[in-house]
Amino acid sequence: MKTSLYERIEVWNERRIEKLRLKRPYKKTPEGFSYKGIKFQFEPNWEPLTRQLVQSYAATDASFVNVGAHYGYYACLAAHCGMNVTAFEPIDSNYQMLRDNLAYNDFLDRCRIIHGAVGAYSHITKIYGAFSGATLLPEKTRKPKSMYQVTQVFTLSEVSIKKEKTLFLMDVEGFELNVISGAAELVADVENNSWIIETSGDNLRTLGNQMIDHGYSLFHICKDKLLQLHKDDLMGCTLGGNFLFTNVSNVSNLNIIKRFS
Numbered sequence: 001m002k003t004s005l006y007e008r009i010e011v012w013n014e015r016r017i018e019k020l021r022l023k024r025p026y027k028k029t030p031e032g033f034s035y036k037g038i039k040f041q042f043e044p045n046w047e048p049l050t051r052q053l054v055q056s057y058a059a060t061d062a063s064f065v066n067v068g069a070h071y072g073y074y075a076c077l078a079a080h081c082g083m084n085v086t087a088f089e090p091i092d093s094n095y096q097m098l099r100d101n102l103a104y105n106d107f108l109d110r111c112r113i114i115h116g117a118v119g120a121y122s123h124i125t126k127i128y129g130a131f132s133g134a135t136l137l138p139e140k141t142r143k144p145k146s147m148y149q150v151t152q153v154f155t156l157s158e159v160s161i162k163k164e165k166t167l168f169l170m171d172v173e174g175f176e177l178n179v180i181s182g183a184a185e186l187v188a189d190v191e192n193n194s195w196i197i198e199t200s201g202d203n204l205r206t207l208g209n210q211m212i213d214h215g216y217s218l219f220h221i222c223k224d225k226l227l228q229l230h231k232d233d234l235m236g237c238t239l240g241g242n243f244l245f246t247n248v249s250n251v252s253n254l255n256i257i258k259r260f261s
Helices: 005-022 048-058 073-080 092-104 176-181 184-188 201-214 251-260
Strands: 063-067 085-088 111-114 123-128 148-154 166-170 193-200 217-221 226-229 240-246
Touching (some): 048 063, 048 073, 048 166, 048 193, 048 217, 063 073, 073 085, 073 092, 073 111, 092 111, 184 201, 193 201, 240 251
Parallel strands (some): 166 193
Antiparallel strands (some): 193 240, 217 240
């Protein structure tokens, strides 16, 4: 089926914006590293508690795994705080921006960046959209269906990650259940691993119940505090955004929770 002239123009314009973003100058972030990206990421009210949580887990000598790294703000923040970083990003222009941001700050020696997506099993497929809205679910894309690229999909469990304290941060546009289903060994390691996952709706309810059953405590990351949620709270829950799954029987994790509760 042929694409319309309007759709072809829309895709051309999106690609033009991608190229322009790659040429943006570097600016200092509130945390002190240099970065080029989206304007609102430089504002202090952009995900303030999530940023503080990454810094807090860095102080516990945790490693950092970023699934859907986008332009690399959180990968840079983690590296800036001394964490060893593994970052996955499937979109070509996003990956280039991620690599540029890490290289400009001399972070590459502590970072492993993987040009691909993460899911339930290893395969090659299409990813739709661009920028921060790219998704492996075609029904979720806000861009024309003809705007896609082919990407390798990995599983977290097949990527060699040491058995060590790790903070995972995931923003995968509705694909979070697929990612978790391909990370069974890592999810089972409740003692070492904590997770910050963007989710909402049915995905939140399913994921929340699964992770609580594994032994994690669930917290909604609000603007300035953590709000604990239990299984009963998930029924009919309308919250969305970033959620923290962590083991509060671990003393260092519990201290982080107390700090922000």
